[in-house]
Amino acid sequence: xxxxxxxxxxxxxxxxxxxxxxxxxxxxxxxxxxxxxxxxxxxxxxxxxxxxxxxxxxxxxxxxxxxxxxxxxxxxxxxxxxxxxxxxxxxxxxxxxxxxxxxxxxxxxxxxx
Amino acid sequence: xxxxxxxxxxxxxxxxxxxxxxxxxxxxxxxxxxxxxxxxxxxxxxxxxxxxxxxxxxxxxxxxxxxxxxxxxxxxxxxxxxxxxxxxxxxxxxxxxxxxxxxxxxxxx
Numbered sequence: 671x672x673x674x675x676x677x678x679x680x681x682x683x684x685x686x687x688x689x690x691x692x693x694x695x696x697x698x699x700x701x702x703x704x705x706x707x708x709x710x711x712x713x714x715x716x717x718x719x720x721x722x723x724x725x726x727x728x729x730x731x732x733x734x735x736x737x738x739x740x741x742x743x744x745x746x747x748x749x750x751x752x753x754x755x756x757x758x759x760x761x762x763x764x765x766x767x768x769x770x771x772x773x774x775x776x777x778x779x780x781x782x783x
Numbered sequence: 784x785x786x787x788x789x790x791x792x793x794x795x796x797x798x799x800x801x802x803x804x805x806x807x808x809x810x811x812x813x814x815x816x817x818x819x820x821x822x823x824x825x826x827x828x829x830x831x832x833x834x835x836x837x838x839x840x841x842x843x844x845x846x847x848x849x850x851x852x853x854x855x856x857x858x859x860x861x862x863x864x865x866x867x868x869x870x871x872x873x874x875x876x877x878x879x880x881x882x883x884x885x886x887x888x889x890x891x892x
Contacts, residue, residue: 703880710792712871712884713826720878728879760825767878769814771828 672697676761676775683751684783691746691778693761701767702744703728704736706757707777713760719744720767751782786810787874789883797891802859804886806872813875815848815855820885821868829857862890 674695683689695702703718705728715728719738733755735747744763748755759778764770788807796802806815814833818826830839832848832855839846845858859866869885 705882710884712789713873713882715879715881718879726878729881762826767875767880769831769833771816771831772818772826772873772880774825774827777825 672773674761674763674773674775676759676778678778679776680779682781682783685752686750689748689751689780691748691759691761691780693744693746693775694742695744695761695763695773696742697763697765697773698741699763699765699773700741701765701770702738702761702763703772704734704744704746705760705762706730707760708757716746716759718767751780753782756780756782786876787872787881787883789872789886791886792884793887793889795889795891796862798864799861802862802866802888804857804870804872804888806855806857806874806883808853808874810876811852813852815852816873816880817846817855817857818871818873818882819868820871824868826871859888862888864890864892866890 677692700721704716705713714730717736719725761775762772764772816831817829820826836850837848843860847856869887871882871885873880873882
């Protein structure tokens with residue numbers, strides 16, 4: 671089954687404790703992206719990747735890192751989480767960046783205390 | 784800031800009433816996509832519009848792309864409880880796909 675798999679689904683952590691949210695897709699998509707969703711703000715792009723070893727900042731990249739060492743994986747790293755990073759995170763992938771629909775993972779709800 | 788504006792933010796309708804959400808961009812879009820997110824779920828792609836003035840239908844849903852390719856709308860005829868959720872429009876801006884803030888639809892039965 672074609673899918674984007676994110677883990678974990680829920681995560682509660684404390685300020686400053688490094689964490690990684692994993693994302694994997696099995697559709698051989700070149701384009702992958704991370705979004706955060708906050709009430710009233712919709713989906714805001716954090717980082718995206720056009721292909722292996724090619725990543726770039728979205729609209730809200732501060733406090734986040736990503737890597738794309740393999741085509742299927744695109745982990746999101748929070749080196750030192752802060753409470754303002756409490757949010758719902760979605761990983762998504764598509765065949766190309768503009769004309770193909772995005773396939774979303776099930777989301778990760780992160781709480782930073 | 785948000786480069787794709789979407790209104791209204793929230794709408795509560797009686798089952799059977801119609802519903803419309805509007806999306807506006809300050810710049811011309813090569814295409815526009817619409818997504819639906821059920822409560823507790825993830826966004827799911829509905830449709831993509833590419834041509835100026837394009838109109839597409841999916842059962843009770845009608846999607847339009849403006850002549851100037853700067854605005855779009857999603858109209859639902861005779862809403863049902865299964866229509867509840869958040870509807871997002873999204874348009875490409877360079878290498879990014881920028882989403883509107885979404886319209887939350889609630890349906891009273």
